Amino acid sequence: MSLRKSWVTSANSAAHPFPLNNLPYGVFSTEDEAPCCGVAIGDMILDVTAAEAAGLIDLGDEPLFDAPMWNPLMEEGPAVWTALRARLVALLEDGANERAKVEVFLVPQAEAEMHMPFQVSEFTDFYAGRHHATNVGTMFRGAENALPPNWLHLPIGYNGRASSVVVSGTDIQRPWGQLKGPNDDAPRWGPSARFDIELEMGAIVGMASAGPLSVQEADDAIFGYVLLNDWSARDIQAWEYQPLGPFQAKATATSISPWIVTKAALDPFRCETPAREVELLDHLKDCGPMLYDIDLEVGLTPDGGSESVIARTNYKEMYYSSAQQLAHHATSGCPMNVGDLLGSGTISGPERGNRGSLLELSWGGTEPLELKTGETRSFIEDGDTLVLKGAAKGKGYCLGFGDCVGTVLPALNDPFAKS
Amino acid sequence: MSLRKSWVTSANSAAHPFPLNNLPYGVFSTEDEAPCCGVAIGDMILDVTAAEAAGLIDLGDEPLFDAPMWNPLMEEGPAVWTALRARLVALLEDGANERAKVEVFLVPQAEAEMHMPFQVSEFTDFYAGRHHATNVGTMFRGAENALPPNWLHLPIGYNGRASSVVVSGTDIQRPWGQLKGPNDDAPRWGPSARFDIELEMGAIVGMASAGPLSVQEADDAIFGYVLLNDWSARDIQAWEYQPLGPFQAKATATSISPWIVTKAALDPFRCETPAREVELLDHLKDCGPMLYDIDLEVGLTPDGGSESVIARTNYKEMYYSSAQQLAHHATSGCPMNVGDLLGSGTISGPERGNRGSLLELSWGGTEPLELKTGETRSFIEDGDTLVLKGAAKGKGYCLGFGDCVGTVLPALNDPFAKS
Numbered sequence: 001m002s003l004r005k006s007w008v009t010s011a012n013s014a015a016h017p018f019p020l021n022n023l024p025y026g027v028f029s030t031e032d033e034a035p036c037c038g039v040a041i042g043d044m045i046l047d048v049t050a051a052e053a054a055g056l057i058d059l060g061d062e063p064l065f066d067a068p069m070w071n072p073l074m075e076e077g078p079a080v081w082t083a084l085r086a087r088l089v090a091l092l093e094d095g096a097n098e099r100a101k102v103e104v105f106l107v108p109q110a111e112a113e114m115h116m117p118f119q120v121s122e123f124t125d126f127y128a129g130r131h132h133a134t135n136v137g138t139m140f141r142g143a144e145n146a147l148p149p150n151w152l153h154l155p156i157g158y159n160g161r162a163s164s165v166v167v168s169g170t171d172i173q174r175p176w177g178q179l180k181g182p183n184d185d186a187p188r189w190g191p192s193a194r195f196d197i198e199l200e201m202g203a204i205v206g207m208a209s210a211g212p213l214s215v216q217e218a219d220d221a222i223f224g225y226v227l228l229n230d231w232s233a234r235d236i237q238a239w240e241y242q243p244l245g246p247f248q249a250k251a252t253a254t255s256i257s258p259w260i261v262t263k264a265a266l267d268p269f270r271c272e273t274p275a276r277e278v279e280l281l282d283h284l285k286d287c288g289p290m291l292y293d294i295d296l297e298v299g300l301t302p303d304g305g306s307e308s309v310i311a312r313t314n315y316k317e318m319y320y321s322s323a324q325q326l327a328h329h330a331t332s333g334c335p336m337n338v339g340d341l342l343g344s345g346t347i348s349g350p351e352r353g354n355r356g357s358l359l360e361l362s363w364g365g366t367e368p369l370e371l372k373t374g375e376t377r378s379f380i381e382d383g384d385t386l387v388l389k390g391a392a393k394g395k396g397y398c399l400g401f402g403d404c405v406g407t408v409l410p411a412l413n414d415p416f417a418k419s
Numbered sequence: 420m421s422l423r424k425s426w427v428t429s430a431n432s433a434a435h436p437f438p439l440n441n442l443p444y445g446v447f448s449t450e451d452e453a454p455c456c457g458v459a460i461g462d463m464i465l466d467v468t469a470a471e472a473a474g475l476i477d478l479g480d481e482p483l484f485d486a487p488m489w490n491p492l493m494e495e496g497p498a499v500w501t502a503l504r505a506r507l508v509a510l511l512e513d514g515a516n517e518r519a520k521v522e523v524f525l526v527p528q529a530e531a532e533m534h535m536p537f538q539v540s541e542f543t544d545f546y547a548g549r550h551h552a553t554n555v556g557t558m559f560r561g562a563e564n565a566l567p568p569n570w571l572h573l574p575i576g577y578n579g580r581a582s583s584v585v586v587s588g589t590d591i592q593r594p595w596g597q598l599k600g601p602n603d604d605a606p607r608w609g610p611s612a613r614f615d616i617e618l619e620m621g622a623i624v625g626m627a628s629a630g631p632l633s634v635q636e637a638d639d640a641i642f643g644y645v646l647l648n649d650w651s652a653r654d655i656q657a658w659e660y661q662p663l664g665p666f667q668a669k670a671t672a673t674s675i676s677p678w679i680v681t682k683a684a685l686d687p688f689r690c691e692t693p694a695r696e697v698e699l700l701d702h703l704k705d706c707g708p709m710l711y712d713i714d715l716e717v718g719l720t721p722d723g724g725s726e727s728v729i730a731r732t733n734y735k736e737m738y739y740s741s742a743q744q745l746a747h748h749a750t751s752g753c754p755m756n757v758g759d760l761l762g763s764g765t766i767s768g769p770e771r772g773n774r775g776s777l778l779e780l781s782w783g784g785t786e787p788l789e790l791k792t793g794e795t796r797s798f799i800e801d802g803d804t805l806v807l808k809g810a811a812k813g814k815g816y817c818l819g820f821g822d823c824v825g826t827v828l829p830a831l832n833d834p835f836a837k838s
Binding site: 121122127148150153154156157158159160161162163164173175176177178180186187188189211212214233236239240241242243244245246247248249251252253278281282283328329331332333334335336337340412415416418 | 540541546567569572573575576577578579580581582583592594595596597599605606607608630631633652655658659660661662663664665666667668670671672697700701702747748750751752753754755756759831834835
């Protein structure tokens, strides 16, 4: 696979995140236009809501893009997903017949505000990166008990909170919570002092199911991927998470990148999961390359300062693919719905510079990071802007995800202070 | 408060679950009518969708009951909740002027099939009954470590799976899952052999919020209550739940009773939480009676046999109220939505006969229960029908919830068996 040329010339650079090979799906608005569906091509967005209304895209009896979300397309299933992609390529490729008709529906990305690209039905977050699980387990339970006994046999996950998923660019307010340090006699009510990121990929379920799924069926049901930052209050988590798992520590917000990069676009970047230390049971066995070779990085910019890249890693570091996670999710007969979002779990690599959370990067706060600005960080400070970036790099082109950004605002005044 | 008389005479018996004092909200269909909103009164259902269309109920510019769910009413907020209840009383009370106009919209319950009364936005389940937590903790960690250190300071909860919530009467298929007994070398794939119930109350959030809530605000935001059975596969749970909590063990199904009993109806039955062993932090302190005196019981009927009542308890046994649970849920800024469902956690009382799960009743399978039929039970057998019942008992009347029933069907054949 090489760069496919578009008549939108900005899309034809080897370094541009949105060439014709990509065609990611988002929801945008402009000063003149309410939120509607769009496809990124080079520096522009094709307004597919308007293009469909004008008859340039016609995939069925009912309009698919008259609501500002991509769920209705997902509901149509893989044949229509494929048909849309083929139609978009035909409209946007170099030499396209209908260029003149299409051009009027292009909007500069610089003039657009991005919104949630789909309605999240439910959100599940996994814990399926081995380096992350080993790092966190070593800090909390010691190196000998780092991986829980079940870890190599199934992708551990927990249900998150769909209501807290927000699009990139949304400010994140530092949460309050119940806190108790290891040396405190009693818990107290206060703002989180160990607020953190988790660098993850999010897989979006595009087909509903109501019973167990094979790994292949699960892969078939995935519609696309986003970058995902699962903001985490480590001090709230430490006090609350036993015995039933993270709850309020992960409920303030989860940010996603604004563009859904489709499984079809990512197909050339499929790769295998790492070698298995113990054989998986049949229902979770790999049956093809279902991870993706996607370079990932995290940048931290202090208020008014310049950005430091604090971590670089790759999605292929995961131990379990999203298909394996979805297959595990459905084992009990759990109904899965269009718009379900599955977080991969934090993606860390083997070296210190590959760690996808500040908890790991600063080793629980004991080894603060040095930033370019000369400041240090153990956890996020007020005013810090965190950005996740991702790109699959082909020969002479790349597929970008669009940044996943959030700035952390100071905690509110105590919402329960007595006046 | 005493029995309020209705011209629907079946509602006027002291033992009837649905007197004029109750007026619970459900969704029903008949052979002739698609699912629509209804209010139970005696042995009848008032078709409020039809009554609104006929102009007998008029609460605003838009119809509130033209979709088969009670979410649109909840969205209107407490003033409209109160106005509807007042209007229903005026239409149904003894001597009502409009009786003749209303009578045509009554449907016998015997002819109705019940559906989910509301659309569940997200489902959260708590672990807030002290007897239950102590029993389970003793079995798993020994009597000295029964209650986790955080238990007396906050209502521990985890996010459940909204897609798995079903209405009473839905059959429940025994799940498959990854299982590993304490003496097994490796996990295996098999049907759950320790499938169980959890007797709970469910609180329905009726007002959305996007920041911390006081306990009083949380109580104000609750719309009503249902009975809730959180079906639980104990063997799947034992292997999966460390370190991130229950996941597939609780994702097969959660059943709720078909009628939402409103907070207004339950008001006379408010009661205090038990004495606090340690003082709660201010943001979780009790600020009024927010539990309810509701008698609860569990019946088990083997296939073709007769029912044994296996547990009797009361909602007032909870340590935390639903208002405290909702307040805790919102501490981090977690957005709460109309239709969020909060399970109380298993409601056990102090004696063996008060335990709300088979795990506790059979003490982990070591003390099987004897049924009336002469059979014994450690966990649920295929064909068993489990029913939860609940009633708040006033002087000369009671408020019933309608049964929460489910029959457990055998597991499917291995969905992944090689042919």
